[in-house]
Amino acid sequence: QVQLQESGPGLVKPSETLSLTCAVSGYSISSGYYWGWIRQPPGKGLEWIGSIYHSGSTYYNPSLKSRVTISVDTSKNQFSLKLSSVTAADTAVYYCAKMIGIVGASIFDYWGQGTLVTVSS
Amino acid sequence: AIQLTQSPSSLSASVGDRVTITCRASQGISSALAWYQQKPGKAPKLLIYDASSLESGVPSRFSGSGSGTDFTLTISSLQPEDFATYYCQQFNSYLLTFGGGTKVEIK
Numbered sequence: 001q002v003q004l005q006e007s008g009p010g011l012v013k014p015s016e017t018l019s020l021t022c023a024v025s026g027y028s029i030s031s032g033y034y035w036g037w038i039r040q041p042p043g044k045g046l047e048w049i050g051s052i053y054h055s056g057s058t059y060y061n062p063s064l065k066s067r068v069t070i071s072v073d074t075s076k077n078q079f080s081l082k083l084s085s086v087t088a089a090d091t092a093v094y095y096c097a098k099m100i101g102i103v104g105a106s107i108f109d110y111w112g113q114g115t116l117v118t119v120s121s
Numbered sequence: 122a123i124q125l126t127q128s129p130s131s132l133s134a135s136v137g138d139r140v141t142i143t144c145r146a147s148q149g150i151s152s153a154l155a156w157y158q159q160k161p162g163k164a165p166k167l168l169i170y171d172a173s174s175l176e177s178g179v180p181s182r183f184s185g186s187g188s189g190t191d192f193t194l195t196i197s198s199l200q201p202e203d204f205a206t207y208y209c210q211q212f213n214s215y216l217l218t219f220g221g222g223t224k225v226e227i228k
Contacts, residue, residue, distance in 0.1 A: 036217075046157075046165065046208055048217040059215045062122070095164055105212045107155040109176070111164035 002026045004096050004112035012090075012119050018083040022096030022112060023076075029054050030074045034099040034106060037070060037081045039092040040114075047092075051104050052079055059104040086119045093117075123147055123211050125220035133228040140196040142223045144209035149189045153213035156185055156194045159222075160205045168207075169194065199225070 008020035022035070029035065036051040050060040052070045060068050064083070072079040083090060093116050097108035124147040134140050144154065152172040157165035167176045169185035172192055182197040196203055204227055209220040 045222045046210075046219040048219065051217075062216065097164075100170070104215045105153070105217065107167065107170050107210060107212055108157075108165070109167050111166075114164055 002098055002110040004098065004110060006094060006096050006112045006115040008115060008117070010116060010118060012086055012117060013121050014087055014119055015085055018081070018086050018090060018094075018117055018119070020081045020094055020096075020115065020117070021078055022080070023078045024098070025077070027098070028074075029072060029077050029079065032102050034059075034102070034104055035072070035079050036097050036099055036108060038095045038097060038108070039090075040095070041089075041092045049081065049083075049094075051099060051106075053102070053104070057104070088119050091117065091119045122216050123150060123214055123218055125209050125211055125218055127207075127209060127220035127223050129223060130221065131224040131226060133226045134199050135228045136199055136201055138199045138228075140199050140203075140225060142194045142207055142225075144187075144192045144194070144220050146190045146192070146211055146213075150211045150213035152188045153211055154185075154187070154192050155210045155212065156183075157208045157210065158203075158205045159208065165208060196225075 003025045034051045037049040067084045069082040093114040095114045096112045098110040099106040154172045156169040159165040173185045
C-alpha cells in the first residue's frame with residue numbers, strides 16, 4: 001500500500017519561501033510514475049501545482065511556474081516543493097500525491113493527508 | 122488552460138436519491154477525465170478515471186459517462202457516506218485542471 005506524508009512548517013512569513021517534503025512509503029519512487037503537488041485554499045477548490053518524474057522531469061502550473069521548484073530525492077524516497085515569494089493567497093492545504101502512469105498528464109490515485117500552510121507575519 | 126465547469130455547485134438530496142453531477146470542459150478532452158470525492162478535512166479520493174472506469178474498491182452505485190466536452194457523475198442511490206464534495210479533473214493536457222466542485226448535502 002502506497003502511503004504519502006507531507007511535512008514542513010505550518011507558518012511562513014510573507015515574501016519568504018514555502019518548503020514542503022513528501023515522504024513516500026510502500027513504493028520506490030525510482031520504479032516509476034509521476035508524483036505531484038496539489039493545493040486547496042480554505043473553503044475553496046483544488047489547484048494543481050506541478051508534477052515530477054523520478055528522473056527529475058517536471059511539469060508546472062504556468063500560473064505558479066516562476067515561483068515553484070519541485071525536486072526528487074530517490075535515495076530518501078521523497079520529493080519536495082518550494083514556493084518562493086509567498087503571499088496570503090498561498091495559504092492553503094498542500095497535498096502530495098502519486099500519479100497513475102508514466103506521463104505527466106495523468107490523475108492522482110494515492111494522496112497524502114495534507115498539511116495546512118498559513119502565510120502570515 | 123482547459124477550464125472545467127461543474128454544475129450544480131451544490132445540491133441537497135435524500136438517502137436513496139439518484140444524483141447527477143455535470144462537468145463541462147472548455148474544449149474537447151476525449152475521455153481524459155477523472156472524478157474525486159472529498160470529505161471535510163480529508164484528501165480527495167479517486168472514484169472514476171477515463172470518464173467511465175470505476176476505480177478499484179469504489180461502490181458500483183457510482184458511474185461516469187461522457188466524452189469530448191460533456192461529462193456526468195451519477196450516484197444511483199445516495200448513501201449516508203456519499204455526502205461530500207465531488208471534483209472533476211482533466212488530464213488531456215499537461216496543464217492539469219480541476220472543476221470547482223459540487224457539494225452534496227443532506228436534504
